[in-house]
Amino acid sequence: MEQEHYSISELARELDVTARTIRFYEEQGLIEPERRGQQRIFDRRDRARLKLILRGKRIGLALAEIREILDLYQRARDEAQQSQKLLELLSDRRSQLIAQRQDIDAVLEEIDNLANHCRKIIATRETA
Numbered sequence: 001m002e003q004e005h006y007s008i009s010e011l012a013r014e015l016d017v018t019a020r021t022i023r024f025y026e027e028q029g030l031i032e033p034e035r036r037g038q039q040r041i042f043d044r045r046d047r048a049r050l051k052l053i054l055r056g057k058r059i060g061l062a063l064a065e066i067r068e069i070l071d072l073y074q075r076a077r078d079e080a081q082q083s084q085k086l087l088e089l090l091s092d093r094r095s096q097l098i099a100q101r102q103d104i105d106a107v108l109e110e111i112d113n114l115a116n117h118c119r120k121i122i123a124t125r126e127t128a
Helices: 008-015 019-027 044-058 063-076 079-127
Strands: 034-036 039-043
Touching: 008 019, 008 039, 008 044, 019 044, 039 044, 044 063, 063 079
Parallel strands: none
Antiparallel strands: 034 039
16 A cells, blocks of 8 residues: 655655755745655655656656646646647657757767778878
């Protein structure tokens, strides 16, 4: 059975992030744990939001984009609207990554060409 409440250290350990990372997302208003004195008490909703935030960051979404998706769900509880927005963001991110991959491929090709040129110069010099 899933826990109802989590400490910051439990979540940090489970999600393989630092407590500082979790506090940062709290400071940004992306999660809102309950406070008992100095202690933060996270619920299942906070845990789910953290997982979504980390997934979004892993695929390269900006915090503003992640916030927009979380806010859509919070306001309307409309998974279709949230999913449509996420699809748009994913499509944009995919296009960016494809362009970056093309740029990287072009740079790698240039590096290979320069390396081959250098090898030819060295080989010519060694045979002379």
